[in-house]
Amino acid sequence: MSDVAKAAGVSAATVSRALRGEPGVSEATRQHVSEVARRMKYAIARDASSLAGGRRYAIAVLTSEVSPVLAGAEGALRQAGYDVLLYVLAEPGARAKFFDELPLGRRVDGVLLLSMSLSGAEQAALESLEVPHIAVDDTDLRRALRTAVAHLLELGHRDVALVLSDGVDESYDEILASAGLDVRPEWTVWCSPTVDGGEQVVDVLLDGERLPTAVISSNGAAALGIYLRVQRDGRAVPDEVSIVSLDGQELTRVVGLTAVEGAAKEQGERAVADLLTLIRGGQIEPVEHPLRLVVRNSSGPVRTAG
Amino acid sequence: MSDVAKAAGVSAATVSRALRGEPGVSEATRQHVSEVARRMKYAIARDASSLAGGRRYAIAVLTSEVSPVLAGAEGALRQAGYDVLLYVLAEPGARAKFFDELPLGRRVDGVLLLSMSLSGAEQAALESLEVPHIAVDDTDLRRALRTAVAHLLELGHRDVALVLSDGVDESYDEILASAGLDVRPEWTVWCSPTVDGGEQVVDVLLDGERLPTAVISSNGAAALGIYLRVQRDGRAVPDEVSIVSLDGQELTRVVGLTAVEGAAKEQGERAVADLLTLIRGGQIEPVEHPLRLVVRNSSGPVRTAG
DNA sequence: CTGTTAGCGCGTTCAA
DNA sequence: TTGAACGCGCTAACAG
Numbered sequence: 001m002s003d004v005a006k007a008a009g010v011s012a013a014t015v016s017r018a019l020r021g022e023p024g025v026s027e028a029t030r031q032h033v034s035e036v037a038r039r040m041k042y043a044i045a046r047d048a049s050s051l052a053g054g055r056r057y058a059i060a061v062l063t064s065e066v067s068p069v070l071a072g073a074e075g076a077l078r079q080a081g082y083d084v085l086l087y088v089l090a091e092p093g094a095r096a097k098f099f100d101e102l103p104l105g106r107r108v109d110g111v112l113l114l115s116m117s118l119s120g121a122e123q124a125a126l127e128s129l130e131v132p133h134i135a136v137d138d139t140d141l142r143r144a145l146r147t148a149v150a151h152l153l154e155l156g157h158r159d160v161a162l163v164l165s166d167g168v169d170e171s172y173d174e175i176l177a178s179a180g181l182d183v184r185p186e187w188t189v190w191c192s193p194t195v196d197g198g199e200q201v202v203d204v205l206l207d208g209e210r211l212p213t214a215v216i217s218s219n220g221a222a223a224l225g226i227y228l229r230v231q232r233d234g235r236a237v238p239d240e241v242s243i244v245s246l247d248g249q250e251l252t253r254v255v256g257l258t259a260v261e262g263a264a265k266e267q268g269e270r271a272v273a274d275l276l277t278l279i280r281g282g283q284i285e286p287v288e289h290p291l292r293l294v295v296r297n298s299s300g301p302v303r304t305a306g
Numbered sequence: 307m308s309d310v311a312k313a314a315g316v317s318a319a320t321v322s323r324a325l326r327g328e329p330g331v332s333e334a335t336r337q338h339v340s341e342v343a344r345r346m347k348y349a350i351a352r353d354a355s356s357l358a359g360g361r362r363y364a365i366a367v368l369t370s371e372v373s374p375v376l377a378g379a380e381g382a383l384r385q386a387g388y389d390v391l392l393y394v395l396a397e398p399g400a401r402a403k404f405f406d407e408l409p410l411g412r413r414v415d416g417v418l419l420l421s422m423s424l425s426g427a428e429q430a431a432l433e434s435l436e437v438p439h440i441a442v443d444d445t446d447l448r449r450a451l452r453t454a455v456a457h458l459l460e461l462g463h464r465d466v467a468l469v470l471s472d473g474v475d476e477s478y479d480e481i482l483a484s485a486g487l488d489v490r491p492e493w494t495v496w497c498s499p500t501v502d503g504g505e506q507v508v509d510v511l512l513d514g515e516r517l518p519t520a521v522i523s524s525n526g527a528a529a530l531g532i533y534l535r536v537q538r539d540g541r542a543v544p545d546e547v548s549i550v551s552l553d554g555q556e557l558t559r560v561v562g563l564t565a566v567e568g569a570a571k572e573q574g575e576r577a578v579a580d581l582l583t584l585i586r587g588g589q590i591e592p593v594e595h596p597l598r599l600v601v602r603n604s605s606g607p608v609r610t611a612g
Numbered sequence: 613c614t615g616t617t618a619g620c621g622c623g624t625t626c627a628a
Numbered sequence: 629t630t631g632a633a634c635g636c637g638c639t640a641a642c643a644g
Contacts, residue, residue, distance in 0.1 A: 011615045016639060026613060048637035051353045051620050066372045074394045086392040088380045195560050221560055232537060251560060254501050254527055317631045322623065332629060354621035357636050
């Protein structure tokens with residue numbers, strides 16, 4: 001840095017201020033210093049910078065799975081000039097160890113949590129770091145369902161079945177009802193969030209006397225199972241049955257299922273933006289995560305009877 | 307550190323040496339210092355350590371996609387006490403920028419590359435960092451193919467078609483031939499590495515007079531496409547046609563395709579072990595990446611004719 | 613707006 | 629085997 005300072009005819013402190021965008025430097029000086037630094041291929045040494053008490057230029061990213069959201073977040077952080085310290089906290093052991101040891105002291109400017117629901121203790125541990133943090137929630141099932149229902153209504157569907165993953169125990173009847181659909185108990189079914197689960201549930205669903213013209217699945221893998229099974233049964237998708245997934249797994253994309261996607265990339269970017277705002281001491285206002293209906297080949301107009 | 311030194315009745319230099327396992331400290335002193343440090347929950351500050359010329363306790367992980375290998379590598383590195391600096395270099399722009407700016411100077415102890423085939427220039431840029439690096443190769447198609455062929459032979463198949471992804475231009479005839487299979491030119495076909503590609507190739511393949519009893523696909527998505535199309539054509543899998551993928555994408559697992567998998571986790575762990583050996587100045591000996599045949603529901607005994 | 617001074621917390625001499 | 633002094637590259641607080 002002193003080399004750059006000498007070359008630019010200023011002091012090291014000025015170089016520091018100029019390169020970090022700190023106030024207190026004339027615009028002319030800043031430009032000049034930046035130019036010289038670039039020519040000399042100089043970049044601030046982060047270690048020394050953080051040692052001296054400045055920022056650390058690093059964000060810890062905690063995630064329970066390596067997912068597209070991670071890719072989105074990484075890109076946004078990198079672009080903002082931050083390093084990404086990755087912690088994959090998939091196994092309970094690793095997760096417990098992390099929150100026990102909290103190896104983040106004085107090493108990051110912020111923490112980003114992806115698809116992690118924290119326990120109270122974990123939350124408290126995180127707070128004790130005294131570092132800004134923010135979490136990216138999972139897709140909001142409720143809103144996703146409304147989106148899917150609207151899509152199907154538009155296509156003329158009135159007989160819509162809802163396949164929920166085991167573990168989802170809220171009632172969504174009111175959403176179906178308020179959309180003007182009949183709520184038929186036998187058209188709300190549960191299955192495991194797997195391809196197998198989806199296949200099995202089809203037997204139940206298409207066994208009644210009245211068949212739904214469309215099926216919404218809360219889980220992507222199950223949606224795929226439904227799709228495969230329905231086709232194997234000799235029913236055309238979407239001509240006889242439309243299928244919509246509320247979960248934008250890669251699976252749904254690859255086989256061409258219509259899905260409500262969590263807009264993973266945007267969610268990650270949004271979260272990064274919020275986190276950076278927090279780091280700068282700003283206030284953030286909660287916003288709903290964007291949802292995106294991606295219409296592919298598994299949903300179409302309802303077939304007019306007769 | 308000076309606090310610990312005081313508490314232990316030694317100098318800071320001794321604490322440093324003791325905690326880093328440096329020689330030149332009596333075993334008694336080392337034990338004592340370690341004990342005191344633990345009691346005081348003291349850990350060496352990595353920033354200061356690297357500033358002063360010591361280790362950086364960090365590894366840069368470069369990857370072209372967020373994949374299970376990444377998860378495996380992260381775990382292994384974490385366990386070895388290293389931070390993971392993640393760089394997702396999926397987009398050409400990001401990748402070019404990285405190799406242009408090389409933002410790694412003096413910041414990591416090593417570099418781990420996952421599923422990245424480096425160009426000569428990139429290779430050179432990496433070397434210029436003067437930091438140990440190691441790459442996890444993609445699955446070796448050749449060996450994977452041998453594994454798949456052996457599996458099918460065992461099941462009695464003799465009429466095996468090979469679907470290669472566009473871009474794969476090596477000849478694998480000798481592998482098929484040496485396994486005692488007839489090499490029929492019309493049974494080696496190319497398609498794009500997508501579900502669509504797989505679907506399309508089925509038309510070509512099952513249009514001849516003599517049909518293969520098994521299909522090997524080098525790509526997982528294409529394998530899925532083949533699977534879907536064959537079923538839709540009303541042919542049973544695996545009773546009429548067996549399908550084996552040489553690529554263990556999640557896709558193949560979820561829909562139950564037999565696949566030769568790269569044993570991602572083990573590969574990642576192995577690479578980390580090698581990298582750490584390099585960092586310590588050791589020599590590594592090349593080993594073949596482990597391959598694993600995962601038999602699922604898409605491969606079965608050949609149906610005895612008539 | 614800019615320069616000067618004094619550390620940040622450690623590793624590495626060198627001497628004892 | 630240990631300790632004291634020095635400097636790594638930078639930023640914060642002050643002075644101008």
